[in-house]
Amino acid sequence: MSDNSTTNIKEISPLKSEAPIIIYIDLKSPYAYLSIAPARQMLTQLGLIADWRPFVLDIPSYLGSAKLDRGGKKVTKQNRTEEQWSGVKYAYFDCRRYANLSNKTIRGTVKIWNTDLPAIGMLWLKSFADLEEQSSQGSMLERYIDAIFEPFWKRELDVEDLSVILRVLEQIDAPTDGFLPYAQGEGATLNTWLQESAFNKGIFGVPTFILPNEPAMDPQHEKFFGREHLPRISWLLDGRKGPAPDVAYHLNSEVDDEALAKCAAEPRMAPELLVTPPQLTTFFDFKSPQSYLALQGILALKGEGISVNWRPFV
Template sequence: MNVLQSDSPLIVYVDVKSPYAFVAIRPTLALEVELGMKFDWRPLTLDIPSYLGSAEKKEGKVVASSGRSPKVWNAIRYSYGDARRYAKRQGLILKGTEKIWDSSIANIGILWVVEQDRDKLGGYFDAVFPPFWRRELDIEDVDVVKSCLAAAGVDADGFDDFQSGEGRALHDDLQPQFHPHGIYGVPTYVIGDEVLFGREHIPYLRWHLSGQKGPAPDIAYEIEPC
């Protein structure tokens, strides 16, 4: 699978453990419905310790930390605060994670749903993202991910083998391709030869996918009704 190529008009890269991906899911799904299109949703499992260091919390207090300067901590706090504002406008709860999760199994679940029953992808996202960000979901447990598949109405039979075999291979094949192709975070949208990071590009995506009528819109977050 080539990270920049798809039969779909738009590729969307997300990671369950990203707060910015979390607040982009619903607006991007809504755009998909609005335009009557099916986007190509794919996982990008972030290697957060490689660029932001690592940390673990218990009851809100840091109990272990490595490679995080005060500047990095401030940037992380700002990122969560920024994402939390947009989560609140969608009626969602976004609590900071207490460790850096391995989200690969839940992300491989995206590939499984696309393969098994693409129309239930939104249901899978609803079963995974909101409870994870309420700190209610162990996304490193394959049985928990299977329960999320079942909650979305997706047959989970065979997922054990998929997440350790074919699905894992597809997932792992994508990962080393990202940085060389200018993809560093989520959500990332690939449209034609453009790589766009962040949900602030949704107005532009709508304009582009709708035929580019009139001037291109400004790059800005769309504000959902309260």
């Protein structure tokens, strides 16, 4: 373990690292939570290390905010539009659908949490080890990420309480001497600078994957947002062998039929799944590049006996 030392802010660049990949995550993002395991699996398969970094989302700036009562069921305060509520509800539905495949629990948060303290905890641990040690299996950073994400998404962790972050560090046997003043001083300053500089470099969400070595070869492959890009990222990191893969969510090979059925059925069963032959209702917009890119894959479903019910959405 390296000795803890003051981190020079000027030595950190949002898009640069000695590791071949930078991974930005935020505790309050279920998408970040779901990306951790497949990202680790990819790194293990390729024999590579990563530079894991915190990024604190400003969710109210684009999705509004809401707060539930103490029971966690009734909204007591909110300033969201109907469109924002639709986006939030779908996000949780989507994440739970995939969480079911790996037996993860994702409960809607009771409010928009400030995750600066968990981010500072990450920076504290990173100051004790080099990137190779941070990326090793069972490292302090890995244990910290696991110890904080899982209970948070079960609504068991108040991450705005500094003493809670301290207890998590103690739980994983991490150094804690000096953490409290660090979190209120140097660590807070470093975190603020990192968030601002990352945002100014075009990082806006999590998980975001940065490939520091790509700009010299192909600038369009420097930055990826979302775990669906892991197949392409893996292809790039492995030397671009074979054809470039499309976006995809790789499923665990151990997922059984029962888990797949649960994934499809919760929180509600889509009536199209009960139709014979199977039918997929697809909303599209001609001005959407995502609709255009999805066209080939959707048309291929006909070869599997699935009919497509096309519906325009403007």
